[in-house]
Amino acid sequence: MASEILALARPEVPPLPVYNAGLSSAAVRARYGVDRIARLGSNENPYGPSPRVAEALAGLAQQVHWYSDADSQALREALARRSGATPAQIVVGNGSESILHMLCLALLSPGERVLTQRPAFGLHEIYPRMMGAEVELLDLTPALGFDVDAWCAALARGPKIAMLANPSNPVGCLFDTAAFARLLDATPAGTLLVVDEAYVEYARLTPGFPDALPMLRDWGGAWIVLRTFSKAWGLAGLRVGYGIACDAALVQLLDRVRTPFGVNIAAQLAARAALEDEAHMRQSVARTVVQRDGMLQAIEALGLRVAPSATNFLFVDLGRPNGPVNEALLAAGVIVKPWKEPGFTQFLRITVGTDEDNARCLQALRAALAA
Numbered sequence: 001m002a003s004e005i006l007a008l009a010r011p012e013v014p015p016l017p018v019y020n021a022g023l024s025s026a027a028v029r030a031r032y033g034v035d036r037i038a039r040l041g042s043n044e045n046p047y048g049p050s051p052r053v054a055e056a057l058a059g060l061a062q063q064v065h066w067y068s069d070a071d072s073q074a075l076r077e078a079l080a081r082r083s084g085a086t087p088a089q090i091v092v093g094n095g096s097e098s099i100l101h102m103l104c105l106a107l108l109s110p111g112e113r114v115l116t117q118r119p120a121f122g123l124h125e126i127y128p129r130m131m132g133a134e135v136e137l138l139d140l141t142p143a144l145g146f147d148v149d150a151w152c153a154a155l156a157r158g159p160k161i162a163m164l165a166n167p168s169n170p171v172g173c174l175f176d177t178a179a180f181a182r183l184l185d186a187t188p189a190g191t192l193l194v195v196d197e198a199y200v201e202y203a204r205l206t207p208g209f210p211d212a213l214p215m216l217r218d219w220g221g222a223w224i225v226l227r228t229f230s231k232a233w234g235l236a237g238l239r240v241g242y243g244i245a246c247d248a249a250l251v252q253l254l255d256r257v258r259t260p261f262g263v264n265i266a267a268q269l270a271a272r273a274a275l276e277d278e279a280h281m282r283q284s285v286a287r288t289v290v291q292r293d294g295m296l297q298a299i300e301a302l303g304l305r306v307a308p309s310a311t312n313f314l315f316v317d318l319g320r321p322n323g324p325v326n327e328a329l330l331a332a333g334v335i336v337k338p339w340k341e342p343g344f345t346q347f348l349r350i351t352v353g354t355d356e357d358n359a360r361c362l363q364a365l366r367a368a369l370a371a
């Protein structure tokens with residue numbers, strides 16, 4: 001039976017890796033018998049969203065028999081006001097991952113070329129492969145930064161789409177303003193630049209991080225900036241992300257391939273409420289950035305190499321296989337993300353959590369390294 005099912009698949013699909021979402025808290029509790037879990041595996045904001053979100057969601061049970069607004073109009077207007085774009089340039093998705101999905105569905109034919117880095121955010125690679133595109137992966141520099149020269153040279157070869165996470169997930173490195181300007185100069189017409197700014201709210205606190213929107217507007221090529229409510233805004237469980245596109249025509253293309261009611265009522269309401277309390281978001285981001293710098297020093301003091309990070313996570317080189325260390329952390333109730341890609345199986349990506357979670361993580365890491 002299984003082989004008959006496989007024969008039904010498009011040839012691109014069976015070889016695709018399944019997205020590595022990591023272990024759930026419930027699975028770790030059950031498997032290791034621990035009650036307290038430090039969730040440091042998925043770059044969530046441990047401080048959660050503004051209290052206004054809970055207020056906005058309180059009356060929701062009375063509305064759930066109605067479909068959501070398929071155009072997310074009120075949310076798009078709010079996002080347009082903040083970004084200086086028009087609502088017609090904004091696309092909202094069930095997480096920004098769904099916008100990556102729409103872009104690949106709408107733009108990629110088999111054999112077309114997509115450019116990204118290694119290690120990458122998994123979906124920057126998986127969705128293009130789903131369409132039969134060829135994915136070129138650029139290596140990091142030895143100092144765990146972006147290789148700007150290699151990026152410029154590869155962009156000049158005119159891939160259909162360049163997936164550029166700034167800052168990078170899982171590494172945390174960034175293209176600064178000068179590097180970003182060079183990338184724009186190198187990108188020919190006919191290439192869509194997808195600038196994934198999932199961590200922009202954190203990265204803005206790192207000197208040199210580019211203000212990409214005005215630079216992209218001046219540049220005048222084809223681009224879309226992706227952002228999300230899942231990280232700094234604390235709404236990962238509700239799934240809502242958005243894109244700001246160079247032109248309404250790109251949004252209209254995505255409208256043809258997206259699921260019409262993909263952004264549910266709770267997600268639309270919560271995102272609007274969160275936007276009304278930017279101070280809450282900024283506070284939690286400022287706190288996390290201070291904790292990140294503390295964690296970086298503490299992990300380096302254990303003798304490990306850590307990539308500089310403009311985000312809410314750290315990419316840590318253990319100098320040994322990550323499997324046993326990860327097992328020891330799980331047994332202590334600490335969930336992080338052990339990288340599985342060849343070449344990076346000595347790395348852990350550790351999300352910055354609360355002081356208590358960070359302390360437990362450090363203690364477990366110290367014990368695991370001593371074992």
Ligand SMILES: *Cc1c(COP(=O)(O)O)cnc(C)c1O
Nearest residue numbers: 095096097121169198228230241
């Ligand atoms: C977390 C993340 C996203 C996806 O976020 P959604 O939850 O789907 O909005 C997209 N890109 C990068 C680089 C991320 O780290």
